[in-house]
């Protein structure tokens with residue numbers, strides 16, 4: 203079996219202006235000489251990458267996501283997922299919120315992936331005119347273990363099913379895959395999907411903290427002269443908030459959401475841990491939740507996985523931050 207590659211990065215966002223105003227104290231620091239995060243007085247956690255409050259969007263992208271875009275072009279699958287409590291910076295880091303309207307220095311991972319992918323494909327087609335490439339994008343929301351298509355208004359309420367084809371490729375039957383011929387086109391397709399997410403039955407913020415949003419880029423590289431076909435995909439996943447049911451004290455409908463969220467995040471954690479453990483790689487529990495079934499062919503095997511754990515620096519979030527850092531450090 204090939205080398206399993208799970209890398210873990212932590213990003214500590216700055217205190218927000220309103221937190222400064224309310225005198226929140228910083229309780230998480232990135233240690234200078236190493237990818238180590240220190241919580242409170244001295245509990246240390248080490249990762250593959252650690253970004254402090256002054257890290258730019260470009261730094262995060264260049265050091266941990268750019269290599270995955272190159273490997274996508276080489277035919278490998280990859281998954282990037284943002285994990286963390288609501289308000290910790292997942293959507294900001296991925297750049298899923300206002301994809302098109304952001305100035306370049308604020309542009310998150312999705313915008314930078316789109317730009318880089320088309321640059322790489324342009325360079326490649328300049329040396330190799332026989333390969334025909336196609337980029338397709340899909341955008342799904344997974345809420346209460348139900349998949350919804352954010353690119354198609356009419357089918358937004360149709361149930362989508364996850365299947366595995368005879369070559370082990372995961373397919374979502376009925377999901378729209380829109381062809382994008384430039385970075386701008388790709389981003390405007392996703393922007394339209396965001397607009398659809400906003401008109402969901404509940405408010406955007408509330409819903410987005412309780413659902414997983416999955417952007418998938420599929421690349422096909424086809425050479426008509428020799429019939430070769432290479433397919434690869436990259437998932438960019440904004441996970442539901444990791445805050446636990448116990449702490450929010452929710453009841454009824456909300457409690458049901460929390461149970462689904464916990465199931466999904468727990469299953470993801472178990473899959474990642476199994477992948478990082480050489481003795482368990484043959485028994486990876488993908489089937490336990492929809493999120494892991496959906497990402498199956500892009501987690502483990504020859505795929506590259508990046509877990510981006512986002513945390514708030516505020517002392518008000520210390521309990522949640524501790525559990526996120528523990529989750530992230532168990533993933534390595």
Ligand code: ADP
Pocket residue numbers: 214215216218255286287288289290291292293294295411512
């Ligand atoms: P989440 O998606 O995890 O709920 P958000 O991405 O919405 O969190 O971030 C919460 C708030 O913090 C937003 O107002 C966002 O603009 C801000 N924020 C998050 N990360 C950063 C950062 N690295 N630099 C500046 N502001 C940030």
Ligand code: MG
Pocket residue numbers: 289292293294410411440
């Ligand atoms: Mg968010």
